[in-house]
Amino acid sequence: MNIFVCVKQVPDTETKITPTGDGSFIETSSIKWIMNPYDEFAVEQALLIKADNAESTVTVVRVGSTQDTEALRTAMAMGADEAFLVETTENLDSYMTAKALKGAIEKSGKTPDLILSGKQAIDSDALQVPQILAQMLDLPSVSVVVGFEKDGDKITLKREVEGGALEVYEVTGPTVVACNKGLNTPRYASLPGIMKAKKKPLTTLSLSDVGVSDGDRKLKFSNFQLPPEKPPGKKFDAMDEAAAAGVVSEVVGLLRTEAKVI
């Protein structure tokens, strides 16, 4: 069984984000990169399937820069067999990313039996790539998946919908599955795993190798900004009991006139 996992490298949630001077993107030089946390569920699911299905291979695919290959190395240290990187320093949109992933999967020479990914990347939060990829490959797709059971060729997927309800889907092979938190508990990369990952094949492709050009761009990023700073809160001194009553009426007044919440 050929299992593909699409992963993205995203800034660590603890990293301080700064937009570039021209606003076209964020400063990337000082960022600490990690594998998109939702993608970890996808990698773990692939490894669980592999453990139950001898002869399976897990191939991770990523689009991005070669500067730091953290996400691919982590996936291989966790147990994935092989990796493909489509190299670009550009900030691709979802359509271009999906097209590049499709190209890389095709270049691998393996026909996918299952494609897994995270439901969204925690940086751009577009929630589009798995669905566009499925459309391009003419495959079904199920997103926000929190339950995965494989029985022969049949896969039963549980998907979260609003209000906490679950939709249950039954699919048969090749499908794009976008994973959500709760699906499994991703394993840690072991130190021997990190050493073994060094010897696993990592193939680098260019955008032109996978048939992506500037003409594919559907979305242009023009102005990255930090969210506006929260105005400072107001403090009221009610330690003096005599003043407390006055403070209460002042606060109530402000909640009515300024905050307009009561």
Added chain:
Amino acid sequence: MDFNLSPEQKEFKEHALKFVKNEIIPVAQKFDESGEYPREIFQKAWELGLINTSIPESLGGNGFNNLEACLITETLAYGCMGMNSNFMANDLALLPILIGGNEEQKKKFITPFTESFKIASFCLTEPNNGSDAAGIKTTFTDKGDHWEVNGDKMWITNAGYADLFVVYGTIDPELKHKGISCLVMEKGVEGLEIGKKEDKMGHRASDTRGLKFNKVKVPKENMLGNPGDGWLIAMKTLDHSRPLVASSAVGGAQRALDCAVEYSKERTQFGKPISAHQAIQMMIADMAIKVEASRLLVHKAACMADNKQRNTDIASYAKAFAADSCMEITTDAVQIFGGYGYSKEYPVEKLMRDAKLLQIYEGTSQIQRLVIAREVLNK
């Protein structure tokens, strides 16, 4: 000279830190309070290759060098110095076998530690012999087909859970350090009495006990090297393990610095975060200098060990400086936290209690200075 770690070494540290942040830091305080032995965490760390860092590849280990072992130890101690004492004690106990054991002994005693999760204890200190290690009183008596062991040990880490004990004793107290010998004792042997868990100021998640040997029979083939080789084995073990202990001080100190930096940005006094006050800035700067200087000394001592250079002096600088700095830095962290720092609701009082032991075990800061002075004066 290149001070950069290799990409692989950086990855070791990062992945170890991820484990520490998810599995150790959230529960460190709970274990500190209950004094419960963190066996499950120990086992999980073993499964990820973070334990028994000294075992070479030829015996089924990961083949880390001393520097890499230090990076891992620093990271584990960043999570909890107490738990790290348990973890590190495994290496300390296995090292004498790796250093002084023959191939058969290595295969018999070391390989099981790579195949399944096992715990070991290093037994040198006695109730009346700490710094004066050559004066130990535990006796090994030749009974023809076996050694008979009699005596007491004190402050033995992991003792209540160990599968294997590496025990130092003397074949003749008159011979002083020339009589010191070292043998391997397996758990459950008749006459081995394991004491109660000591109620300590810090490192409360580490298991520390006394041991009593009452006519314990140990097979002849469990002696490491020849009778009388124990002193050299112990000294070589400490040369290798000293950078590890020093790196655990770096980990604890880094944690205290990180806690203090974070808190100083949140806590407001006189209308601004306390990090904007020079009084706090001076303290933070001093803490940062000491952490980095300690780390550099540790890395130098470890690299010297890896290059097979004699590192007795530098390893002692590293141990003394890192341990003393860790004590100062954790004390300053409590000071920066003020009243909150003195409360168990915040993490720094534990760091301060844990730091103290680093100045005491594996050669006190004073013993390190004696070693250093001897090295410097005899140059």
